[in-house]
Amino acid sequence: MQHDLYDLLQAAKSDAPPARYTVDDAVAAGRRRQGRRRVALTGAASFAVVAAVAGAVVLPQALAGRTPGRPDVAAATGATTKAAADVPFTYPAGDFQFGFRGYTVGKYRVTDPVLVAPNFQQADIRVGNETETMYGSDSAADEKATEDKKNGRPFKSGERKASPDDVTGPKFALKLTVYRPKAFSPERFRTFKAEPVTVAGRPGYFSTDMPIDRDPSGGEGLKWPALAWQYADDAWAVIDNVTPDQHGKRDLMSIAAGLRGADAYPASIVFETTYLPEGYRLASGGRGADWPNGGGWAQITGTRYVHGAGSAAGTTTMPVLDPEDSTERDLRINVYDRKWATNSQPPKGQPEDAVWCNSGNAQLCYRLLPGGKYVAEVQGSGQESTADLRKVMAGLRFADVDDPAAWFPMT
Amino acid sequence: MNDRETEFRDFVGAQMEPLRGLAYLTCGDWQTAEDAVLTVLAKLYVKWGRIERPDSYARTAVVRAAIDETRRPWWRREQSTSHAMPEPPSFDRTHAVDDRLHIRAALQHLPARLRAVVVLRFLEGLSVQQTAEALACPEGTVKSYTARGLDILRKVLGTDFTDQNPEEGRYAARSVRPAPSR
Structure with a gap:
C-alpha cells in the first residue's frame, strides 16, 4: 500500500470546521481596509496592521461627522503654513530634526513635517478642506452590508454602511517625503520608465504608474502617480498621490518647486x-x-x-x-x-x-x-x-x- | 456590482477554501488560518486589478501571514510541541482519521518555514524555484528545507519516502510508503 504525501496533506485538512468567513466577509473586509489604507496612505491612523488574532491594535472610534481636534504642534513650535522664505532646503544634521515648515501652493497645503526617521522626513498635503471618512466599526453586520439602502444602490468600492463609529477627518491625498542626501535613489523611477522632468533647474522623474509598495508575490505592487526630484546634489524628495484621477504632473511639480528650507528644529x-x-x-x-x-x-x-x-x-x-x-x-x-x-x-x-x-x-x-x-x-x-x-x-x-x-x- | 468586484468575488469563491487549508497546514490552527486568509483577501481586494497574478499573490501572502502568526507569543503558548522526536506511532492505514491525525502530528514537528516548504511543494505543487519566490528565500534553502522536512516526517511517521519521477503523478515528486516490517 502506498501513500502519497499529497493525499496525506489533503487528509490533514479534510475535517475543516465550517468556515467562519464568507465571500461577503472578504469583500467587506476589503472595503474596510481600503478605507483604512487610503487614510493610512494619506497620513492618518494606524490601521494597516490590524492583528488577525484576538486582541488588535486600537481602532480609533468616534461619533459620525466629528473632525477630531488635536493639539496644534505647528502653532506651538512657531510654524507657519504661509509661503516659506526663499531659503533652499538643507537637510538637518540631526537624525530627528525637521528642516522645513508647512507651505501653500495654490489649493495645496503642505503641512509641517509630521514624521521623521534618520533618512527622511514627511509631510502631508491637503487639497482645500477635503475630508475623508474612516470606517470605525468592526460590526459584522455593517461589514456585510453591500447595499446602500439610503440611496438605493450598491455600495461603491471603498464605501460601507454608515456607522455611529465612523470617523471623519482631514483628507491628505498626497504626501511629501524629503530624503537625506544619499538615502534615496531614483533608480526605480528610471526602471519604470518615468518621464524625465526639471524642477527648479534640477532633474526629476514623473510617472503616473509608479509602484509604491511591495508585492509579496514578486510583482510590481500598487501603482500611483509620483514625482521624484533632486533638491540638492545627491539628495532627492518624492511626492506621491493616492488619487490617480486628480492632481497631475504640473500640480506635483508646482508643489515640489515650493519646498523651502527652515532653521532645523x-x-x-x-x-x-x-x-x-x-x-x-x-x-x-x-x-x-x-x-x-x-x-x-x-x-x-x-x-x-x-x-x-x-x-x-x-x-x-x-x-x-x-x-x-x-x-x-x-x-x-x-x-x-x-x-x-x-x-x-x-x-x-x-x-x-x-x-x-x-x-x-x-x-x-x-x-x-x-x-x-x-x-x-x-x-x-x-x-x-x-x-x-x-x-x-x-x-x-x-x-x-x-x-x-x-x-x-x-x- | 461592478466588474472589479464581481471578479474579486469569483476569485474568493474559488480560492477561499484552498487558501484556508493552506494556511491551516502552515500554522496549525483553523481560527488563526481563517483570520490570516481574511486579512490577505482584504489586502487583495484593495490591490485587485493591479496584481498580475492574484492566485500567486494570495498563496504567498497567506503562507507568509500564517508563518508570521506562528511567531506570536500566544501561539507558542498554545502550541507546546516538543522538539524531541516521539516514538513512531502505530499507523492504522485502514482509517482516514489515522492519516489525518498522524500527518498533523508530524507537521507539528516541523518549524513553520519547513512546514510551509513541504506544503507548498507537495500540496500546492510548486517547483523549487516557485517555492523560493513565494517564501523569498534562496532555492538552495528550499532544497535543504525540503530534505529536512521530509526527513523529519519520515522519522515521525515511521514511514519511508522514495524518489519518484517528478514528471509522474500530480505533485508527487516523492511518495510515502509504509515502513518496512519491524
Whole structure:
C-alpha cells in the first residue's frame, strides 16, 4: 500500500470546521481596509496592521461627522503654513530634526513635517478642506452590508454602511517625503520608465504608474502617480498621490518647486521612554511612525523602535516604505485619544496609571495618560516578552498632550 | 456590482477554501488560518486589478501571514510541541482519521518555514524555484528545507519516502510508503 504525501496533506485538512468567513466577509473586509489604507496612505491612523488574532491594535472610534481636534504642534513650535522664505532646503544634521515648515501652493497645503526617521522626513498635503471618512466599526453586520439602502444602490468600492463609529477627518491625498542626501535613489523611477522632468533647474522623474509598495508575490505592487526630484546634489524628495484621477504632473511639480528650507528644529513627541529592552533604538516617530503604522490626525504621537540596525539603513528606491509583511523585531508606541480607542479598556478597579495587557494577544499593552483622556499603546513584534512590554509602558513619562511646546524632543 | 468586484468575488469563491487549508497546514490552527486568509483577501481586494497574478499573490501572502502568526507569543503558548522526536506511532492505514491525525502530528514537528516548504511543494505543487519566490528565500534553502522536512516526517511517521519521477503523478515528486516490517 502506498501513500502519497499529497493525499496525506489533503487528509490533514479534510475535517475543516465550517468556515467562519464568507465571500461577503472578504469583500467587506476589503472595503474596510481600503478605507483604512487610503487614510493610512494619506497620513492618518494606524490601521494597516490590524492583528488577525484576538486582541488588535486600537481602532480609533468616534461619533459620525466629528473632525477630531488635536493639539496644534505647528502653532506651538512657531510654524507657519504661509509661503516659506526663499531659503533652499538643507537637510538637518540631526537624525530627528525637521528642516522645513508647512507651505501653500495654490489649493495645496503642505503641512509641517509630521514624521521623521534618520533618512527622511514627511509631510502631508491637503487639497482645500477635503475630508475623508474612516470606517470605525468592526460590526459584522455593517461589514456585510453591500447595499446602500439610503440611496438605493450598491455600495461603491471603498464605501460601507454608515456607522455611529465612523470617523471623519482631514483628507491628505498626497504626501511629501524629503530624503537625506544619499538615502534615496531614483533608480526605480528610471526602471519604470518615468518621464524625465526639471524642477527648479534640477532633474526629476514623473510617472503616473509608479509602484509604491511591495508585492509579496514578486510583482510590481500598487501603482500611483509620483514625482521624484533632486533638491540638492545627491539628495532627492518624492511626492506621491493616492488619487490617480486628480492632481497631475504640473500640480506635483508646482508643489515640489515650493519646498523651502527652515532653521532645523527638533521633532517632538508627547512622551519619553525611560526603559527600552536591550538593543532597541528609536527608528522613527512624530505624529506617527513608519508606514503602515504611520500616523495622522487620529494619533497624538507614534514612535517605532527597532532592534539592531533595522531595515532603514541603506539606500531606498521606494517612495513609500511598506512593511506590511515585515517580520522585523520592533516596538511601536502610539498615543490616542480614548474616544477613538475603545476596544481595550483598563480592568476595573486598577490604579489609573497602571499598565494592562491584552488578554488575547500578549504583544499589546496599554497605559492611560494622567487624567485618563488619552491612552498609550505598545505593540511588540512577537519577539519581546510581555514583561518587557509592561516595563516599557510603566517607564513612559508623559508631557501635557494639550501643550505641545512642553513635549519631549526626539532623541 | 461592478466588474472589479464581481471578479474579486469569483476569485474568493474559488480560492477561499484552498487558501484556508493552506494556511491551516502552515500554522496549525483553523481560527488563526481563517483570520490570516481574511486579512490577505482584504489586502487583495484593495490591490485587485493591479496584481498580475492574484492566485500567486494570495498563496504567498497567506503562507507568509500564517508563518508570521506562528511567531506570536500566544501561539507558542498554545502550541507546546516538543522538539524531541516521539516514538513512531502505530499507523492504522485502514482509517482516514489515522492519516489525518498522524500527518498533523508530524507537521507539528516541523518549524513553520519547513512546514510551509513541504506544503507548498507537495500540496500546492510548486517547483523549487516557485517555492523560493513565494517564501523569498534562496532555492538552495528550499532544497535543504525540503530534505529536512521530509526527513523529519519520515522519522515521525515511521514511514519511508522514495524518489519518484517528478514528471509522474500530480505533485508527487516523492511518495510515502509504509515502513518496512519491524
